[in-house]
Amino acid sequence: MQFSSRFTIATHILVCVCVFENEVKVTSNFLASSIQVNPVIVRNLLGLLSDAGLVEVKAGVGGTFLAKPAEDITLLDIFKAVEKEESLFHFHENPNPQCPVGKNIHAIMDKRIDDIQSAMESQMAQTTLAQLAEGVDK
Amino acid sequence: MQFSSRFTIATHILVCVCVFENEVKVTSNFLASSIQVNPVIVRNLLGLLSDAGLVEVKAGVGGTFLAKPAEDITLLDIFKAVEKEESLFHFHENPNPQCPVGKNIHAIMDKRIDDIQSAMESQMAQTTLAQLAEGVDK
DNA sequence: ATCATTGTAATCAAAAAGGTTACAACGATT
DNA sequence: AATCGTTGTAACCTTTTTGATTACAATGAT
Numbered sequence: 001m002q003f004s005s006r007f008t009i010a011t012h013i014l015v016c017v018c019v020f021e022n023e024v025k026v027t028s029n030f031l032a033s034s035i036q037v038n039p040v041i042v043r044n045l046l047g048l049l050s051d052a053g054l055v056e057v058k059a060g061v062g063g064t065f066l067a068k069p070a071e072d073i074t075l076l077d078i079f080k081a082v083e084k085e086e087s088l089f090h091f092h093e094n095p096n097p098q099c100p101v102g103k104n105i106h107a108i109m110d111k112r113i114d115d116i117q118s119a120m121e122s123q124m125a126q127t128t129l130a131q132l133a134e135g136v137d138k
Numbered sequence: 139m140q141f142s143s144r145f146t147i148a149t150h151i152l153v154c155v156c157v158f159e160n161e162v163k164v165t166s167n168f169l170a171s172s173i174q175v176n177p178v179i180v181r182n183l184l185g186l187l188s189d190a191g192l193v194e195v196k197a198g199v200g201g202t203f204l205a206k207p208a209e210d211i212t213l214l215d216i217f218k219a220v221e222k223e224e225s226l227f228h229f230h231e232n233p234n235p236q237c238p239v240g241k242n243i244h245a246i247m248d249k250r251i252d253d254i255q256s257a258m259e260s261q262m263a264q265t266t267l268a269q270l271a272e273g274v275d276k
Numbered sequence: 277a278t279c280a281t282t283g284t285a286a287t288c289a290a291a292a293a294g295g296t297t298a299c300a301a302c303g304a305t306t
Numbered sequence: 307a308a309t310c311g312t313t314g315t316a317a318c319c320t321t322t323t324t325g326a327t328t329a330c331a332a333t334g335a336t
Contacts (some may be wrong), residue, residue, distance in 0.1 A: 002168050002228040011247065016239045027281065034237040035230055038326055043282065060334030062281040075250065090140040092173055099172040100276045101154045108273035109262050112213065112265045114213065118307060119261035123254045135246035138238045142293060165312065176295055181313065200302030200312040282333070291324075304324070 006082040009035055010045050011132070014078060017055060018070045018133040025063040045082060053082035070133055076124035088117045147173055148183050149270070152216060153191060156217045156271040158166040163201040183220060191220035208271055214262035226255045 012035050019114075020026050028046065032039040046064060049055045054077060056067045066073070095102035150173050158164050166184065170177040184202060187193045194205045204211070208258060229247075233240035 003226060004222050005228045005230045006324090008227060008243075008247065012230070012233065012239065012243050014242065015246065016237075019239055025281095029281085034234050034240045036232040036234050036240070037230060040284090040327070041325070043284085047283070057282070058334085059282050059332080061336095062334095076253070081211045085140050086264050088141060089146060090143045092143045092150070092175060094174040095150065096172050096174050099154075100274050101150065101157055102174070105146075105150050105153065108153065108270050109146065112270075115264075116213070116261045118259055120254055120258040121295085123257035125255075127250045132246050132250075136238050136242050144293090163312095167312085178296070178315090182315085185314070191285070195313070196303090197301080197313050198311085199305095200303095278336085280333105280335100283331090284329100285331100286327100286329085288327080289325090291322100293322075294320085296317100296319080298315100298317085299315105300315085302311105304310095304312105306307105306309080 003083065003109075006045060007052065007079055009037065009041070010049060010078050010082045011075065013045060013049065014054065014063075014066075014073065015132050016131050017064050017066055018129055019126040019136050019138070021063075021065050027062045027064075031050065035097050047080050049078075052077065054078070054081060065130075070130035071128050073126045075127045078129075079121075079124055087113070088120070089113050144183060145217055146185060147175065147179070148216050148220045149186065149213065150181065151183060151202075152192065152204070152267050153209065153270050153274065155202050155204055156267055157276070159201075159203050161190050165200045165202075169202075183249065186220050187216075192216070192219060197256065204229070204267075208268035209266050210265040212263045214259050214266045216267075217259075217262055226258070227251050 013031050016031055016034055017026050024030065028039040028042040031042045035042065046055065046057050050057050050067075052086075053067055054073055056065050058064070091106070095105050097103045151169050154169055154172055155164050158168075162168065165176040166180040169180045173180065184193065184195050188205075190197050192211055194203050196202070229244070233243050236240045261265055
């Protein structure tokens with residue numbers, strides 16, 4: 001199991017936008033050639049990032065801009081924008097209610113699983129796009 | 139993206155073994171009927187848990203036992219036993235080295251990604267099998 | 277009106293997940 | 307040594323997801 005590359009690609013997109021938005025027109029083709037994936041994949045991800053209020057995409061004329069300051073965009077924002085699953089964990093659906101363990105397994109695990117997901121999300125919230133963009137050596 | 143149900147099923151297996159190992163013979167069929175999945179799936183997971191040194195499975199005669207005290211088995215041990223991916227995140231393979239962002243994206247993100255995975259794993263290590271088994275109401 | 281660009285639908289291939297059948301190997305019991 | 311329930315594993319199948327690609331209507335500045 002791994003996260004799809006949507007998260008790392010979306011992050012790559014946002015770093016590019018942050019670094020280049022005032023220098024060149026950041027089109028899906030520009031982004032696609034930096035990431036080396038198909039431009040349609042970029043456009044679909046831009047749609048998700050736009051829905052999440054992270055970027056503004058200029059239809060027709062082209063070009064993408066940050067919709068808010070890079071200091072206010074975290075890895076958690078990006079993750080939530082592109083990974084739509086509510087829960088990280090996939091429970092087996094039908095544990096046997098006749099069995100004491102099957103009957104209680106959800107009650108036993110749900111809180112622990114929430115805590116694990118929260119720990120991950122808290123750490124994601126620690127990194128901002130501004131910090132990432134600082135690491136780009138032009 | 140979600141983790142496969144291997145993790146929750148494997149945890150269910152271990153809770154069952156912990157609770158029942160001294161009462162009944164814990165076979166793959168017994169476990170399968172508590173979880174309500176195919177016995178072969180249980181046997182495959184038991185193989186992984188056995189490889190990881192968490193359980194001992196009696197071939198031939200049948201039955202599964204914990205290989206160490208329930209206090210010494212954590213959710214992280216279970217997770218690592220059944221999810222073999224080294225990294226949680228899947229990087230796009232070929233960022234463009236001609237682009238300042240493409241060239242640096244790994245250097246920028248690798249540490250952050252490690253921190254996120256570490257945060258998740260640390261939280262997983264906080265819960266022991268013994269704690270989970272306490273929650274079973276027989 | 278033109279033209280580069282975006283938004284999106286329609287496909288397609290590859291990989292992964294989950295399930296199932298089948299059967300050889302095992303090992304205690306008789 | 308034959309039996310019998312069980313484990314270990316191979317083979318196969320379906321469904322879902324991911325990632326990729328082509329195609330084209332809609333957009334909006336010029």
